[in-house]
Amino acid sequence: MKMFKKSKLSILVGSLLFLCLLSPEVSALSNPFKRGPLSSKTFTYPATYDELWGVIDEILKNDFIPVQTSDQQTGAITSMEFPVRSSEYRAWAKTSSWALSGFCTLLIKVSRKSEDLSQLMIVPDFQRARRSYLVKKGWHDSSKGVFENRLGGLVSALLVQRKYPNLSHIVVGCDFYLDETTFKYYIANVDDGGLGAEQGFRNGDIVLKLDGVDVDVHNFFKTLAGINSTRKVKFSLERKKNVIDLDINAFYFPSDTPYFGFKADYGKIENAFLVTEVLPKGPAEVAGLRVGDILVSEEGRPLMSWLTYYQNADKVVPGTPRSFLIKRDGRELSISITPEKHLEINPI
Structure with a gap:
């Protein structure tokens, strides 16, 4: 049988085809990506x-x-x-x-x-x-x-902020997301050990009523935005096909809420608040508070939970000193911090 000698062109074409099979980068030149x-x-x-x-x-x-x-x-x-x-x-x-x-x-x-x-x-x-x-x-x-x-x-x-600016001053311990099927809002972002969990919220709870008023996508935020002072709000919730009522502390902090100039986190040390940030030249730094200090009590009231933390914060008056008992390096110290009129709400 007569053998035909392959031309240089056929060898080049064959090599290119082989490369196309091996390399997705090259084969993509002739075949569209999926x-x-x-x-x-x-x-x-x-x-x-x-x-x-x-x-x-x-x-x-x-x-x-x-x-x-x-x-x-x-x-x-x-x-x-x-x-x-x-x-x-x-x-x-x-x-x-x-x-x-x-x-x-x-x-x-x-x-x-x-x-x-x-x-x-x-x-x-x-x-x-x-x-x-x-x-x-x-x-x-x-x-x-x-x-x-x-x-x-x-x-x-952004929509809620524009339509209901009052909501940014209300703290209950959770977020609210819309269920696109029922057009009801449900509870979300409830942290273990956080304010929402302490108050009885659970992720996935569906909000049926606020203070006896039926709420859905049409009026939920409008009703919630009606809160203009710290008070109890009755939440009627659906949880695992059962209806439960919770009396929730809704804390209201206006834009001129006094601040201490520090942030604290609960749970990093068991049953205690750990100071995680002290703002430069703020009231807390001036008073001598340091990062790593443990907050024991405020005005003689133990700080044992987020609920007690916010209950104390609600009583703060700008310009009026507040006494804190803290632990530092195993020793207890008393310091007095005079809050200033400025918005600084510690995140939940």
């Missing part, structure tokens, strides 16, 4: 269409997300492609842990559900970056939903 199914998430807000549109516009600017097209009439916004750092990409996209950085393109749709309710749909498209001279981008990845929840949460926080 795009996973794009996921979307929809959020409902107690806001008018125009209110929601204005908040979305502001958040995109604050987050430095470049907008390619924006049409308020149709409610559609598409972003330009923007870079995503590797840590964020792994947190937001369904990808392997070795994935490097990537890119994202957003589709946002604002719609009117009723006169006082609007909806926001978020559709992210994630694409991996490729470190190659030939190919700069890689596979598309589906979203985990983390990015959508983050953006939806920012929208909710």
Whole structure:
């Protein structure tokens, strides 16, 4: 049988085909990258269409997300492609842990559900970056939903802040998220040992009534914002298909609440508050308080829980000294701190 000598061209073509099979970076030149199914998430807000549109516009600017097209009439916004750092990409996209950085393109749709309710749909498209001279981008990845929840949460926080600024002064020990199926709010972010847990809240509790008033997406925040002084509020909750009533301490701290100039954390040392930060030149530093000090009591009342902490904070008067018993290096010391008129609420 006669053997034909392969030409240099056929050898080159064969080598290129072999390389294409081995290297996804090269094969990507002729084959489009696979795009996973794009996921979307929809959020409902107690806001008018125009209110929601204005908040979305502001958040995109604050987050430095470049907008390619924006049409308020149709409610559609598409972003330009923007870079995503590797840590964020792994947190937001369904990808392997070795994935490097990537890119994202957003589709946002604002719609009117009723006169006082609007909806926001978020559709992210994630694409991996490729470190190659030939190919700069890689596979598309589906979203985990983390990015959508983050953006939806920012929208909710800013909307509530604008519509009900009074809410920023109220402390009960938890956050409230909307159930998109029932349009009721449920309890979230209750920390073990925190104020909310002490008061009886549990993550997942559904809020049915506030002081006997039925509440849902239409009136929940409006009703809660009616609190303008520290008082008890009756929460009627659904927990595991049972209805329970809790008398909750709602602490109200106005914008001119006096502050001591320190922060403390409960639980790092068993049944005690540990001073974690002392602000420079603040009242606490002037009085001699130090990071690492343990708060034992205030005005003779033991500080044994977040509830007692906030109950004491509610009695503070600017310019009036408060006596603290502290522990430092195994010794008990008494110090007097004179609070100043300034907002400084220790986080729950």
